[in-house]
Amino acid sequence: MIEFKDFVFFVLSLVLIASGLSVITSRNPVTAALSLVLAFFNAAGIWLLLQAEFLAIALVLVYVGAVMVLFLFVVMMLDINLDKLREGFWDYLPIAGFIGILMMVEMVMVFKTKQFNLPTLSETLPNASNTELIGNTLYSDYVLPFELASVVLLIAIVSAIALTLRDRKDSKKTNPADQIAVKRKDRVRLVQMKSEEKFVKPKAKERT
16 A cells, blocks of 8 residues: 555655646746746655755745746746747757757666765764755865856846846836936926907897
8 A cells, every 4th residue: 555655755746747847838927937836846845755854945945935036027027028939939849859858868877877876975974964964065075066056146146137227118217316306497387478368259140
């Protein structure tokens, strides 16, 4: 009989796969972003089942709480023309599918090799917590990739700010300094006009 932990794992995996398919097949970017949020939540649940609670919390806080909110904000603010983005989707689908399958095969080949069966940090540091193990790994063995990822994220932040501050023709922004410095004579102009004579309607002639 299947255990409850295995049942939860299969449920989370099925929802994760379904939400992932919804991300790449949805025509609405907001719906795709919400599906991606659901996928992150299910991935966090799988991390919890694997006793990696720090990664689960980081996944929810960083990706769901920050990255996806920023993505939704950028999508709704830039007013992207989705019809142009969808042009040529089916033309590039076979190439993209081949590349994806090739990447999956390479990942399986890498993880199946015996040369990667190295002792884990939990074996070398049995009394360390999950967070301490991740910190020791990041800042010792993977310090260079970690710094490179930080630089890439910094470039992404600067690029997002540059996109928001660009000048657009349809923008209706105002300058508060100009509004405060305005004077009455700059907005109101008194024009002298001759008074108009009162129009008197002529009386109709009486018929005799």
